[in-house]
Amino acid sequence: MSASNILITGGAGFIGSHLADLFLSRDCKVVVMDNLLTGDIRNIEHLFGNPRFQFIKHDVTEFIHVPCKVDAILHFASPASPIDYQEFPIQTLKVGSLGTHKALGLAKACGAKFLLASTSEVYGDPLVHPQPESYWGNVNPIGVRGVYDEAKRFAEAMTLAYHRSHGVDTRIVRIFNTYGPRMRLNDGRALPNFICQALTEQPLTVFGDGSQTRSFCHVSDLIEGIYRLLDSDFTEPVNLGNPVEISINEFAREVIRATGSSSDIQFKDLPEDDPKVRQPDISLAKKVLNWSPKLSLKEGLSSTIPYFEKTLRERGGEAVASTAG
């Protein structure tokens, strides 16, 4: 890796903290910047004491100053679960717009590479299936998900504008549903809800009739793809995700099997603008990064469930207090 001083915004979050681990394990210096709105200091506390690691508590929508050399900025700051970005709609819009602008400004000033964490949500409720990067999406700009979707679409536009106008060396990753240790147990997403419900023998809350689909990627696969993307010279957006598609009903049954739970399934109303299908076309990532995910859902779940068991034991009610249902 030519870039050895890495700044990760949102680095105390689920994916950001795994990236901090990965870059440190590959001999880089890492600065994590996070305002801890949805991030959690416990995700990075094992790194305190590492001389190549530094944490700065800061809201990236304000001017960013980093007191050291920066070779690459990974911009991961943002609420990212539907429950979170509906609870913090204005912060979500601000971090995607103002925060991306500030982070790009820093990249330009330092001559650093810039990698934007974008999302499959740029495709909205897709009318093309699976979704290739060439699809422009089907987004409701004023719906409840619009705050996230439009912020990320703006962030992509801003990133490419800095690339074209200022010559900043940019990358854009479109991240599909990802799971693994350090997800917040109460972030409201299907996987943490289902695992917590299964482990506590409560019914699994399937929204709608459960026929909507998603494709779940383990975080260890995702971060390897992000590392390769940063190391490549590819400036167009790249999808990263696991292309194995599963209905939410089947996913709930898979979680019940994997946890050995006796929970059953309870159907609830489908949230507004909930995408009916989602599956990444990863041909581009295979071609330009020689990347594809390695872990099956079964393997990924068995490495994730122990984290949830441990966290439930340690944090109990606090961890699941606001689990959506």
Ligand code: UDP
């Ligand atoms: N979902 C569900 N039960 C839950 C939480 C989510 O059935 O307790 C559904 C949700 O409506 C969506 C899918 O699971 O269709 C994935 O939702 P998630 O919040 O994980 O993220 P999304 O992929 O929608 O961004």
